Each structure stands twice: as C-alpha cells, then as structure tokens.
Amino acid sequence: MSGETREAGPVTSTVGDTGADPDAPGTAGTADAGSGGDGGRLPAGTGDGARRPHSDRPALIAIAGFLVLCLGFVLFGVMRGGDEDKAEPEVPTAPVTYEVTGEGTVDLSYQGASEQGTAETESGVRLPWKKTVEVPLGQDPVIRITLDEQGGQARCAVAVRGRHVQSATAGGEFGRATCSASLPAPAPEPSG
Structure with missing residues (x-):
C-alpha cells in the first residue's frame, strides 16, 4: 500500500x-x-416520542383531581341544601311583660324566650323591676318571686300583649308569690 x-x-x-x-x-x-x-x-x-406519554401524566392527574374536587363541592351543596329544607319553621311568640313592685330585695325567675321552657333567674334584684320578653306560643309565662331575710312586701304582675292577666302579693321574711298566664299553642300550618 x-x-x-x-x-x-x-x-x-x-x-x-x-x-x-x-x-x-x-x-x-x-x-x-x-x-x-x-x-x-x-x-x-427514541427521543421526544418516547417521553410524551410520561409528560401528559401529571396533567391528567391534575385534571382528575380538579374534577373530584368539583364533584365533592356539588355533593356537599346537595347534602347541605337538603337540611335547609327540613329546618323547623320559626315558632311564633307573644310579648309578655313581667313586673314586680314594692320595697326591698327579691330573687326572681321567669319564663323567657326559651323554647325548651327553661327559666331565667336573677338574684338580689332591687325593686321596682320590669321586663318585657317574647315568649313562644304554647309556653305558659310565669314569674316567681321570693323576698330576702329582711322581709317586706312585693307584688308581681303578668301582662300578655299589653293586657293585664294576673297579679299576686308576697309579704314577710322569705315571702313568696307566683304569677302566671296562658298562651295558646300556635295554630297548625295548612298543608299545601
């Protein structure tokens, strides 16, 4: 070569x-x-053709996650919306005025706006005292007074819708009195 x-x-x-x-x-x-x-x-x-299916996977996962999130919100709204339709209607009330007159200090309890029938209590109240509350129909408004150890004389009164219903007087050491009224139950709603 x-x-x-x-x-x-x-x-x-x-x-x-x-x-x-x-x-x-x-x-x-x-x-x-x-x-x-x-x-x-x-x-x-080889090259880009082999990588393309892997690059689409995160996008598909994100889209699937977004759809699941949207479905969750829709289901939450549907389930929560059903509860609002079943909410009990508001119970009608009537204005009730409790009044305690006299001299001295008393402990008192009265039916307030509670639908469960629980009483409001106040201790060591100086007289005179007056309070108007909304009491649910069907609950009987009542006030109970008890004089302290100093005694004295006190008078309770109940008025429903501005009209006097009952009064009572307590006297002496730890004297007691109760005043009550009757509120009719609400009329049933017509079925529609």
Whole structure:
C-alpha cells in the first residue's frame, strides 16, 4: 500500500457490516438524523416520542383531581341544601311583660324566650323591676318571686300583649308569690 492512491467516495455503512442495532440510539443507519431523509425525525421509540406519554401524566392527574374536587363541592351543596329544607319553621311568640313592685330585695325567675321552657333567674334584684320578653306560643309565662331575710312586701304582675292577666302579693321574711298566664299553642300550618 505504499504507492497506491485511493479515491475518496461516499462512505455508507450498513447494519450488517457494523453489527449495530438499527433501533439503538446513536446509530444513524444510511441517513443522518439531522439532515433530510425523513425530515429530521428520530426513529420510533427514541427521543421526544418516547417521553410524551410520561409528560401528559401529571396533567391528567391534575385534571382528575380538579374534577373530584368539583364533584365533592356539588355533593356537599346537595347534602347541605337538603337540611335547609327540613329546618323547623320559626315558632311564633307573644310579648309578655313581667313586673314586680314594692320595697326591698327579691330573687326572681321567669319564663323567657326559651323554647325548651327553661327559666331565667336573677338574684338580689332591687325593686321596682320590669321586663318585657317574647315568649313562644304554647309556653305558659310565669314569674316567681321570693323576698330576702329582711322581709317586706312585693307584688308581681303578668301582662300578655299589653293586657293585664294576673297579679299576686308576697309579704314577710322569705315571702313568696307566683304569677302566671296562658298562651295558646300556635295554630297548625295548612298543608299545601
């Protein structure tokens, strides 16, 4: 080979000559990947084509999570909305005025706006005392007074809707009196 001259010509390699895998990355085959042939696209299974399904996965998870969140809000609204329809109607009330007159100090308890029938209590009240409250229909307004150890005289009175109903007087040491009235139960609502 000392004196021979070789002409340079196009060099082509075939898969059979090199023993390379045609699908393996980095083997170009007969056409260069970046220069024409198939428009610069990489063979199937390599490059961007293999990564695309993995890049869509976070987006699909985010969309699924958003849809589940929306469904949860809708279900919460439907379930909560059903409770509002079942809410008990407001119980009608009537104004009741309790009044205690006289001299001295008393302990008293009276029916207030509670629908459960519990009494409001006040201790060591200086007379005169007066209070108007809304009492639910069906609850009987009542006031109880007890004089302290100093005694004296006190008078309780109950008025419903501004009309005097009852009064009573207590006298002496730890004297007691009770005044009450009757409120009719609310009329049943017509079924519609």
